[in-house]
Amino acid sequence: MRKVVSRDGTTIAYRSAGEGPPIILMNGAFRDHTIFDSLVPELAPHCTTYVYDRRGRGESGDAPAYAVEREIEDLAALIEEAGGEAVVFAGSTGANLALEAAMAGVPITRLALHEPYFRTGGHPKPPADCMEVLRGLLEDGRRGETAEYWLSELLGLTPEVLVEWRRGPLWATNEENAHTLVYDTTILGDFDVPTERLARLRVPALVVYSENTGDWLRDAARATARALPNGWGMGLPGSWHRVQTDVLGRVLAGFALG
Structure with a gap:
């Protein structure tokens, strides 16, 4: 590139x-x-x-x-x-x-x-403490849980759909880029x-x-x-x-x- x-x-x-x-x-x-x-x-x-x-x-x-x-x-x-x-x-x-x-x-x-x-x-907004939760999960090295939290609490995926996502070919990329979820959440503001x-x-x-x-x-x-x-x-x-x-x-x- x-x-x-x-x-x-x-x-x-x-x-x-x-x-x-x-x-x-x-x-x-x-x-x-x-x-x-x-x-x-x-x-x-x-x-x-x-x-x-x-x-x-x-x-x-x-x-x-x-x-x-x-x-x-x-x-x-x-x-x-x-x-x-x-x-x-x-x-x-x-x-x-x-x-x-x-x-x-x-x-x-x-x-x-x-x-x-x-x-x-x-339509309901994400939890008020979502940024703190994301940062806490990342600080603990729990990248997979960070991705799951964002997808469920900010994007609204159901537990059943999350299971399918975890089995999909893009899940490794989701975990690799989990730290950027703080970036995107910052962009979203209120x-x-x-x-x-x-x-x-x-x-x-x-x-x-x-x-x-x-x-x-x-x-x-x-x-x-x-x-x-x-x-x-x-x-x-x-x-x-x-x-x-x-x-x-x-x-x-x-x-x-x-």
Whole structure:
């Protein structure tokens, strides 16, 4: 992978493919750039597609202390590498980070979001002490339990689904990246849609959600789209917290090309 140096000196690893206007793909909790392995071939014929490992994951570096501002600077460094401005697509907690970056003035020309993580419409928020619990589990070296806690208490997976996740091929990555769950939880803040701040964001924004996703994820996507002056929501075929890749690729390519 290639490397770009962020403002604080942290190296951020990335790959690019294709030709055309640049689009940067940003992952959510647990994952690294490989989560987009099936989406890149859909976009590369139309766009120069960038994927990267967010700090603390994969081949990217990290810093002793975490701050959302550092991740915003990571994205800004990659956009500079891509030519100075870019379309950004981000999912889940990565969508929250992309919104923060756009509101901070990072040169994002268009913003596409998949089911940003907010709790709205009466859906219950995670436990008030969730950050302390996460840090305590990590300090004790209980990375698997950290991942389980986040998935159950913040994402809402049932015990039965958690058993399936533990048996799945990605569980080792979940444990490896468990320390970054504190990062993503920091990004989420109070879990509310920041309607007043989003009202000042003029970037064209598309917020997509799966037609078969969870109620709170769909409601969060719709609330985000409503809060953005130049935003609109779109339901697409898919399953829980996942949109069908070929459909998503076509929609993103059309959105990026404007």
